[in-house]
Amino acid sequence: MSRPCECRESLARRARQCWWGESGSEPASFALVMPLVLILVLGLLQLSLALWVHTTLIDAAGAGAHAAALSGAPTSAADDTVRAALASTLGPGYVHTVSAERVTVATLHGSYSTSDLEVMEVQVKAPMPVIGLFGVGDLTAVGHAVIEEGP
Template structure:
């Protein structure tokens, strides 16, 4: 292996060839690796936030559908309950587009609550209507 020689403060140092070019680059490496790891960590946190929002919306839609399917409740009650649950857990902006309809699934009358909400891209901010979830509950009688 080739050896390089350089003089520092009246001393002669001998090290591997090219070692003189590598001096001082640890700071740059630290900054670049630190930035890369920070971006990776924030991406994981954002993905977890998206999954949290999605699961919260699914739970609210299903709970609203079950509430609206009670014998003394209406489809309007299902929408109101879903919007209330979403507003309490996330933000009222996620509950702007809540609909409820009666559908037939395998011959069974079912109340379907649909929520269209923004897909969180940066924090809770994102394009609206990109995330659509549905909740179902069997209707009585």
């Protein structure tokens, strides 16, 4: 009867000795893994910021195109609208250039109209955010709107 108890005690003693050698390994594991997790999380946050900036530029370019496409509106209305829209979200000096021009788009023959269509095209250039909103290079967004003709 004493034999099974000795086996249990020796197994428990061996398990304690095996785990005793692992003390202090958790802080080392944390120190090795945490920088990788932090880099991954910060990279995802920066990617989402870059996508948000690009979406905001597209929206502002579309709003500028609609403002310049109104009947009797000058093309400078696009620049004013884009800069005003982006001043509230990205800051007043974030945009590099805003250009607006009339572009002719050919329509398909046999559809509702056979004449060419004239649209307002607005291009917005801003820096591509790499670290926060600070960035290098240019991120370009284009917006279009059909030009309204007055009576």
